[in-house]
Amino acid sequence: MVGVANQTRVDWVDGAKGIAILLVALAHAVQWTVLSGLAPELWNKINLVFIVFRMPLFFLASGLFAASVITRTWPTLWRTRLSLLVWALLVWTVIRFGYFSLLPNPAGFDETNPIDLLLAPVRPSNGLWFLYALALFFVAAKLMRGRIDWRVQIGGAAVLSVLFFARADTGNIAWNGIGRYFVFFLLGCYLREWIIAFVNRPSRFGALGLGLGFGAAFLALAGVILTVDARVPFITGTLVLVSLLALGAGLLVARFLVDSRAMGWLAYVGRNTLPIYVGHVLFVSALTSLLLLYRGEAWLDRLGPVLPVLVAGGAVAASLLFWRLVRDLPVLRYGFIVPTWFAGRAPGVTSAGQAEPAERMRPRSE
Template sequence: MASTIDRTRVDWVDGAKGIAILLVALAHAVQWTVLSGLAPELWNKINLVFIVFRMPLFFLASGLFAGSIIKRTWPALWRTRLSLLVWALLLWTVIRFAYFSLLPNPAGFDETNPIDLLLAPVRPSNGLWFLYALALFFVAAKLMLNRVDWRVQIGVAAVLSVLFFARADTGNIAWNGIGRYFVFFLLGCYLREWILAFVNRPSRFGALGLGLGFGAGFLVLAGVILTVDARVPFITGSLVLVSLAALGAGLLLARFLVGFRAFTWLTYVGRNTLPIYVVHVLFVSAITSLLLLARGQAWLDRLAPVLPLIVAGGAVAASLLFWRLVRDLPVLRYGFAVPTWFSGRPPVAAVKSRPAERMLPRSE
């Protein structure tokens, strides 16, 4: 049986993942509503501010339990981790292609190029790239295990992160993300015990200093983005340092929030990130299309300043509801659970759709 401390650790990690997935949903809601002319342009700049927090937090949380996973044999790694990531990426890329081929994208993004569909296994070009990057991170960490010193791994990944946060550009969202965020996955993987100790028993002065440092960096970054050319912050490596402070503050915030009964829903969201991640964009697009039918209505104009928040919240709730409705149905449940023929798991080991309820295990 897990100890109280272990359960607390799991809860705040789930809380951190919940914060991250909500920010991802908000980012997409901002893109759709602003490009559709429903929300003010200011939201695009707010979106840029959260680049230091959103995906770094997601990948750090993913790395926290990766240390034991990458020690497994290659077949075991495939069965328990990689197969779900690859299956979800391939399946939902096809579903998104079909969806946007039938229903126009109100934001103007084109996901109906058959060439992009064919190249998705090596060059994802949509919002599902996180699955691709996470799978590669597990493979890379496994390949380097006991071959490359972990400090060298983090050092090289940190240099790549600075370069990609600054000027480096591959022309592909997935490969740019890999360059930016691999360091955060490795930090979670190799500094797990230090991070757990820091968050579970935070020093008051350390937490205060971290909070003030993050707050100062965040305000400077926000000030530059909101008042100057939005590309200015991206010509320096300062975003990496701000991201590190943001991660510490975010983990402490998650630990603080999960201690309140009113935020139990945040832990639930964090435990069920996969259905939200793969489905929410479809609901964001659908909700935006419905709102466009009411363009010009006074009530919609009054909601414009907070519309991205409403759309994001509605999309997350709809995604979870859809998942709960189909997760035990024949065929449809494989939208969130990898088939045994694909994963190589023996049928006895497959337990309904539970492997897909979380991108990460509660403890491994």
């Protein structure tokens, strides 16, 4: 990372990832607290509105620095990117299986099926599917590089996205997500310079038009969802267009927020999404179970309308605290770093048992 300009780029991309992971945590907090009867049903509809923003932003931000990564040799790609994604998926799938086998899930989701556990490497069935999808996106992008024109890649992925946002359904959360969101990863990968230039120096006219367009589309989508009981977002391909508008607006907002002193912490959150992503659901579940002990209390009823926000914030903070406490401890640290025997050694590294920190292995500016 060289120069102030490059640092600014990284900061707002990290800020965008920070916004995305906070919305992911909020989505799970909504699921747990609404299904447990602690928060109002309205939150489920608010959750649907953000489908155009959460994961598209996450995958676009991941794709922004993928162009240089997919030029690496397969062994280097495995060691520096894929191994951590695969390792974290496997380890935390087992951890979640053990956790929910011991402690009942207050939201009623079942993650204790041993068949699902065995099939996790090819068919993830829990919230860790993002790691699986991102690994496949890197592999697919590398396989297509130099073989299929990038415009054809994006066009094909866009068609796939429209189909999966509309009616296509594989019956699996991971494969549905792959169909919906691959286009956003490719957009970040191949339009990186254009996106960076636009966000770093947005024209007033372009920013105003984007903001107004996104605002109108977002309000229209919210109005439909909040007034209709059916899951309308899943029967229309227009969500892809709304997502593109949302991404542009979200990146500009991330740049503005990260540049402000009060919101600088967003970049820190975005730089450390892995410990939040893999751990926050366990804390959301634990906090929901704890709150259920006080069901019927007046103070809890008063907190109901904002409870998902509080639970999500608590889960994110707890995830980061847990990571900081165990990241240097034997055995426990391997929840967040990949051991050398699994990742493979870099040229010139001969000592056994070393592991590369997760911070160094996440997508970054290179």
